[in-house]
Amino acid sequence: METQKLSQTAFDRLKTEHDDLTTRGRIDIARKIETARELGDLSENGDYHAAKEEQGKMEGRIMHLAAILENCEIVADTGGGDTVLAGAIVGITYEGDDEVEKYLVGSIEERVDDLTVVSPGSPMGSSLLGAKVGDEVAYEAPGGTLKVKIVSID
Secondary structure, three states, rough: OEEEEHHHHHHHHHHHEEEEEEHHHHHHHHHHHHHHHOOHHHHHHHHHHHHHHHHHHHHHHHHHHHHHOOOOOEEEEOOOEOOOOOOOOEEEOOOOOOOOEEEOOOHHOOOOHHHHHHHHHHHOHHHHHOEOOOOEEEEEEEEEEEEEEEEEEE
């Protein structure tokens, strides 16, 4: 698995979620399964099948979180810097448009509020990394080359 860069805040949030799912979450789902088993015939027991499906999804999330936490690098808070780094919130304008759009450059696990997350490895993300306010960068999109101007870095 590729190393993900996470802020300390995101790491702490993911660690808390992982710990909760591996303790309280597993106990709760075991209770649901046991209660559903007591209802009788498992082949036609919707509660049982729903609980087992929920258990599978939860175990998948636990494995995903464990992999991220094992293979992550904690990066310094990038707030207020003058260069786009992983974890920064970048305000950009597209060529020919005055509307400022904000993106978080980083892992989907870093998401905050309603911001769209752009992976640092994506064409847009890699073109933004290292840029400063006022810089114009271009990247290849499915519809052709797009140019954007960086107007803010938070």
